Amino acid sequence: MKTKLGQIQNMESIAVVIIIAILIVLGIVFAASQKIETADTEAVKIQEADSITIGLKVAGLREIKCSKNSESGNTCLDLYRVKALSETIKDTTLDADKYYNDIFKRSKISIRPIYPKIELVPGDSTIKTMTIYEYELPLNPDGTIKEKQQVTRSFFPVLLYDPLEDKNIFAMLEISVYK
């Protein structure tokens, strides 16, 4: 009788230990999943902050700032300087992209004139956006382009000054930051 009781008590202790172990494992799994989620959210937050920083850097670039409206405190970019910078960065013989990679990192910067309507490329009214900079990901070993994962986009209203026509264009500066 006593042996049987002792066996039951042993079983009881083992069951308690197992239950506590399960609870601890569940707790660890829960905490780990929370940590992973938090890390992902933090990463998105950093990307969003980066997009704001890059936007401010673009707005402050001396290469493209316009001289006419600078005293008013508005964010004003010169249309022709922006075009020139875009072409310079795209020109692979100049290696300018390496310099701007350090500033703009893994992002895409484009500008979209809103009003008055202008033709970014003379004679082609279908092009609505001009890309100033776009980060080129290294190629995969098989030569294919790695897929860019867009994380966040930011928009800034800016004034685009056309010195030839002496007019201010309302434009949106769009910053996309890739993972």
Added chain:
Amino acid sequence: MKRKAQIEIAGLLIIVVLVSLVLMFVLTFNVADKENQGEPVKQVKESQIRDNFGPVLLETSTECDGKTIRELLADCGSVREIECPGPDTTSCAYVKTVIGEILKETLVKQGFAYIMSVKKGDSVIDTGNMYFENDCNPDGVSSVPSINPFETDYGTMKLVLVQCS
């Protein structure tokens, strides 16, 4: 024997209560953290749009003799001498159409809820009724208004942009 069983049940109850308390504590902190995460960055992003929009809009040139929106609003709020091309020949009607077009292509497209108005003194300028709104619940005004005053020959006017939640 019965007494021992009662003590064991009480022990189990204490463990269950302790585990529940720990879980509640962890969950409360997690929920509070998640609610606050990303808020400051979002606020900075929105304030960048809100604070830049008015000054940029005022300096934008129009196709009405190259006049800026600021000049057309000043004319609309005073002598109304400027005549513009198209169906909306008065400065008030023309500038209202232009502002509406810009807002539609920018803030409305991005789902930004706002109220924008142009005021002379404390009232929205009556002629032309310069009041624009997108998806805004009047009780849900969530930002400090971005006020852009500008001088005219007939007094100070201001363009006010308020973000709604």
